[in-house]
Amino acid sequence: MAKLPGILRLSNELLREILDHIEADPEKSVSIDRRAYLSVESFKPPSPPLPAQAQDVAHFRLACRRFGELGIPHQFTRVTTRFGRQGFRRLTDLAKHDGGKLAKHVKKFSYMVPCFYVEGRERIDELLQDLEDDLVTLDPGHFVRRANDQKEIVRSGEDVRALKRAISAFTSLQHVQILRLQDTLDQDLLDVIRRNQAFATQFVELKWTPACIHSIRTVGAALLEAQSPFTRFSGPQMNPQSAIALKENLSQTFSSLVGKLTCLEVHFDDGFELDQKMKELSPVFRTVFMAAGNLQAIHIGFPSRTPLSIGLEEVFHGVRWERLRAFGVQAWRLDADEIVSLARRHRRTLRGLRLRDVLLKEGSMWKDILHILRAEMEVLDWVSLRRIGYSKDFDEMTNGTIEVSDLPEGVSDSDEEDGFPIHLSNGNGDEGNDDDDDDDSDNEGEHDDDHGPEANQLALSPDLPILLPLCNCNQRPYPETPDDWGDSGINVGYRERKLWEKWVVGRCPQHSAS
Numbered sequence: 001m002a003k004l005p006g007i008l009r010l011s012n013e014l015l016r017e018i019l020d021h022i023e024a025d026p027e028k029s030v031s032i033d034r035r036a037y038l039s040v041e042s043f044k045p046p047s048p049p050l051p052a053q054a055q056d057v058a059h060f061r062l063a064c065r066r067f068g069e070l071g072i073p074h075q076f077t078r079v080t081t082r083f084g085r086q087g088f089r090r091l092t093d094l095a096k097h098d099g100g101k102l103a104k105h106v107k108k109f110s111y112m113v114p115c116f117y118v119e120g121r122e123r124i125d126e127l128l129q130d131l132e133d134d135l136v137t138l139d140p141g142h143f144v145r146r147a148n149d150q151k152e153i154v155r156s157g158e159d160v161r162a163l164k165r166a167i168s169a170f171t172s173l174q175h176v177q178i179l180r181l182q183d184t185l186d187q188d189l190l191d192v193i194r195r196n197q198a199f200a201t202q203f204v205e206l207k208w209t210p211a212c213i214h215s216i217r218t219v220g221a222a223l224l225e226a227q228s229p230f231t232r233f234s235g236p237q238m239n240p241q242s243a244i245a246l247k248e249n250l251s252q253t254f255s256s257l258v259g260k261l262t263c264l265e266v267h268f269d270d271g272f273e274l275d276q277k278m279k280e281l282s283p284v285f286r287t288v289f290m291a292a293g294n295l296q297a298i299h300i301g302f303p304s305r306t307p308l309s310i311g312l313e314e315v316f317h318g319v320r321w322e323r324l325r326a327f328g329v330q331a332w333r334l335d336a337d338e339i340v341s342l343a344r345r346h347r348r349t350l351r352g353l354r355l356r357d358v359l360l361k362e363g364s365m366w367k368d369i370l371h372i373l374r375a376e377m378e379v380l381d382w383v384s385l386r387r388i389g390y391s392k393d394f395d396e397m398t399n400g401t402i403e404v405s406d407l408p409e410g411v412s413d414s415d416e417e418d419g420f421p422i423h424l425s426n427g428n429g430d431e432g433n434d435d436d437d438d439d440d441s442d443n444e445g446e447h448d449d450d451h452g453p454e455a456n457q458l459a460l461s462p463d464l465p466i467l468l469p470l471c472n473c474n475q476r477p478y479p480e481t482p483d484d485w486g487d488s489g490i491n492v493g494y495r496e497r498k499l500w501e502k503w504v505v506g507r508c509p510q511h512s513a514s
Contacts (some may be wrong), residue, residue: 076105079170079511082181083110083215085149088162090500095169112181113215114150115206123145124189127203138188152508154214160360163222176223176311178215180208180269209270212242224257231294232263239276240268243284255291262323264292265299267330271306278310286317301330304357304387307396312338320345328354328384333391336364347377354384359391366500373504381503384496393491469502 069131081087095103124143152437153159167173186206193200215237223230264280287293302308302314311355312334324346343353353373360366373383428503 001073010453047247049379071511076102078108079106080110080112083114083159088158091162091166094512095166100169104171106170107172108175109170109173110179111219112179115210116211117147117150118205118207122204122206127200142185143189160218163218164225167222167228168226173228174229176219176230177234178219180237207240212239216242220454227285231260232259234265235269237269238266239270243281244297258288259293261292262294263297264295267301269303271303273305274302275309278308279314282314285315289316289319294323296323297326299328306329307331307333307357307359309333312342316342324349326352329358331357333359333361335361336369339369343373343377351379351381352379355388357387359394361391365487366492367488370500370504374506380505383501385501388492388497389492
């Protein structure tokens with residue numbers, strides 16, 4: 001009997017190790033109470049795998065039936081699709097392939113949705129033909145086809161059918177993510193509209209609000225119908241109007257769906273009349289949070305340039321989650337007592353606390369919060385205080401400047417869908433290099449990440465450490481109070497807040513790894 005080739009004699013375990021060097025083990029993920037969780041698992045937009053990696057895994061699966069089975073999780077654990085005819089065809093094909101054999105491996109589904117054309121303002125051909133702009137080299141036919149496809153998809157319910165079929169087939173689904181998509185050609189069109197705004201807007205208008213509302217409704221309907229086992233939801237570019245639209249659809253069934261959630265991450269990207277919109281959403285937040293009794297990680301964020309000013313409990317309503325391990329908010333004007341009260345409710349379970357862009361109102365000081373966090377939080381492992389400060393100082397610095405979104409305009413992607421396969425699995429090669437993650441490294445530098453190029457990345461992840469003052473742990477104790485770190489009550493410098501993060505969890509600023 002002929003001997004099997006060497007690779008065929010290898011055990012499945014060893015073959016999986018080999019595959020892991022090509023595409024990282026999809027079963028490995030970051031714990032939700034670690035600082036890196038949101039940047040890696042939730043808010044980082046999916047990227048196409050390197051062509052060589054995708055090809056290698058595909059070729060491996062084609063070698064024989066055994067290799068084909070072993071390689072499936074490395075191709076299909078994470079699936080990304082974009083709103084469009086080709087995207088929905090691929091999604092449907094994946095769902096029905098071999099009786100759902102591939103679909104059952106999907107654990108994370110990312111849905112990329114472009115801005116919608118406003119009804120009556122999709123006359124791109126008229127705009128581009130009449131426009132006197134030497135910089136315009138766009139093909140009107142491309143945008144006309146896209147606008148027509150969008151209207152027909154929504155009218156016919158093609159997206160609803162594809163989503164329902166796919167999500168029903170994703171029997172191992174854990175994580176759902178909705179992202180705003182803006183490819184290069186869309187960006188070019190928007191640039192043309194901005195340069196010629198007075199003339200152009202009568203012909204063409206693109207809006208994220210109706211697209212966000214539609215995607216929330218359709219994905220929600222699919223999840224409900226499939227009785228999906230998912231437990232995590234991420235929306236890094238949600239529009240407040242989409243949440244307001246949910247008020248009409250809140251039901252006992254919806255509440256049962258929310259009750260499954262262990263992780264909820266939402267960032268609202270529209271700062272216009274933010275306080276008023278969030279007040280209107282207060283009953284929705286109450287319904288959701290009261291029903292979501294299994295939450296272990298929460299992030300609620302707003303645009304950094306227009307921080308929310310309403311009370312913390314107008315959103316969280318005094319709810320206590322028995323299993324909460326990580327809590328984060330971004331861009332909020334708060335009193336010290338509000339932060340302390342929420343932290344105390346979870347002092348026995350909370351391991352991570354992020355207060356990004358949180359500004360204290362007059363009469364409050366950070367040292368009072370820090371002292372209580374250090375003294376009373378029983379299992380706190382990390383605190384992140386990026387760009388914290390004081391409300392008065394923030395107002396003086398911004399001086400009424402207009403709101404600038406702290407998120408990209410959209411997820412960059414090629415317009416050619418053939419270049420963006422439905423099966424994406426970033427693996428550790430991409431995720432491990434997140435610029436905002438120092439859990440596994442201790443790179444030191446003097447740069448100020450609070451205001452540098454990475455300052456506005458949205459993530460519940462740590463900030464890169466600076467070169468901290470030396471400390472001889474054997475010869476002197478930790479400072480007794482946060483006063484020793486210099487809380488002026490006026491502003492908070494980068495060095496101060498980095499030292500405070502260490503002090504709160506009782507660690508040496510020089511020798512602590514995180």
